[in-house]
Amino acid sequence: MRQRAFLMLRYGLIVGKFAPLHLGHEALINFARQHCDQLLLLSYTSQVLSHSTLRRQWLKAAFPWAQVCVLDAARLASWPELQLPDDCASDNVQREFVRQVLLRLGFRPDRVFSSESYGPGFAAYLSTATHPVQHIAFDPDRQQFPISATQIRNNPQQAKQWLSARVYQDFMLPDIQRIALLGGESSGKSTLAKRLADEFATLYAAEYGRELWQAKDGQLEYADLLVIAQTQIQREQQLQTQARQYLFCDTTPLSTLFYSQAMFAKVNPQLLQLAQRTYSFTFLLAPDFAFVQDGTRQGDAFRQRQHLWHEQQLIKRGVAYTLLTGTIAQRVQQVIAVLRM
Template sequence: MTRFRLGLVVGKFSPLHLGHELVIAHALACCEQVLVLGYSEPVLAGCDRARRERWLQRRFPQVLNIQLDDEDVQRRCQARGLPFQPMPGNAAADAQQQAYLAWLLTAPLDLRPDAMFASEAYLQPCAAVLSQALGHAVAPVSVDPARSARPISATRIRADVHAHREWLHPQVYRDFVQRVVLLGGESTGKTMLAQALAERHETRWVPEYGRERWLACGGELALQDLLDIGRIQVEREDEAAGHANRLLFCDTSPLTTLGYAGWMFGAQPSALQALAGRRYALTVLCEPDIAFEQDGTRQPAGFRLQQQAWYEARLAEQSGPWLRASGSVAQRLQQVDAALASLA
């Protein structure tokens, strides 16, 4: 197999899908280093520069990952004392796109690939333009041009990300899943409601890891255990989101763990505060209007009112949408579904 010094894969990556991943993987097999260069004008919904950068970092941490927008290009030009050129629109002619790519590589980026990898028909003419601009041959390497291995396009995926989620790696798809967190004092029906919501919406829910850790430790937790609980709760949430269906229901969040750090140890560790600052598409505060059930792991019944007041104060400080869920499970389902409909 021919080995190249620097391979180039360029695209919008909006979103990064398995077809893109096939091309990048092929380039990695053929090159000492691979530059994955992405930009889009305008930015396409749900696919901003930070997200594209994050997807590629998750999936291909070994590549040279450069995701651009006009602001970033302008900063690079200023650093080099170069005149700035705005990005052409996504609908601009191929010749304009190719000229801009050649300028990016020779001016603000100063990177000189000797091979270009793609599935699209523009590969050959674009490699010819780059060869002339860079002053050396840029080999065009076509990967699955018939799209037989990965019969998908980003345009089709963007039309309905969830219907085509099988073409996205879970580490990419998870960023399109709306996460709903259920909070509330002990024995306020969070777990029951999370399970019921997941069943209704044919998706997944994330159990409370704190209870699992409490049982594993025989009911004796140290502050470090709470830090671990917050971190592992987030890890499990992220893992579940990649395999969910549009929505993910989370039985508590690190905000709960932060509360227990204060109640148990009088501490608010900065690492736990950072985790507790996570934002959700919707927060559901389960009301304490159901009978308290002491299962041997809970504080006395009066404690949940203290917890409830603390959650209310925290939610009043945040800007995200939240609601109170009360009544029977069926009534709570209706209340949450009404709130979800308003988010759509």
């Protein structure tokens, strides 16, 4: 009888605040990748839940191959019986909380990675609860990366030395929530963005693609689509430094992805990555009022096609969104209800 060889997968776990995600964290995660087949990055903290969206973005962008779980208010609300421990709670309280989270996620690590002194005890605790779990240390004396997130938060002047360009840019910007407005042509996005900015006494990011289309008399080239997405993001980042609480975004790189497919039947890989950009809230505007032709639009059939595509993409990507219907005034009230609930 022939023997069958079974590949034993190695499941790794890293737990941290990642607030912010610094180069020491990134080195630890890349080290762990060499020693496991599947890696879960679990992030939680009782102090900076408001930054959960940023932490999720940083981890997913830098480590798309890893499983990322950032415990934000929405996720914790789905587990009402699970109490988020205070950051100052004892080691055993933290360990039991993580064990409970792992049970709910259905993830059974056989190794944990850390640069902390608590690592061996953490692994031993998980071992008593399930199956043997090994601790693998990385740079425990902090000789390679003599930094901590606490030091960076307390002294942001040294942040640039220890943060990637993306994290540094996000970390140094005000904690502004970006609001995505999506929809087909003549769905009222631009008007709604302006009205909402007035309502909340803040700013909105106008649609750069439309401006470029007009500047080039409608003759866009394939390479323009990537430029549009990059410029739109740059515009958002610049406006975030001046906005108050919310920045309303009249389109996102996801819409630019649609136009690239519709106009050229292909997409630049960099644009695909930019289309993963996430927002604090996403609103999809229904094509439920008369189509207005302003000389730049293709028609109502195209508008319906755009709406359906955006709807399918949001569902496929697991992005929560609110469908806005009715007049502009009614849509303003619908957005207010969501943001102020």
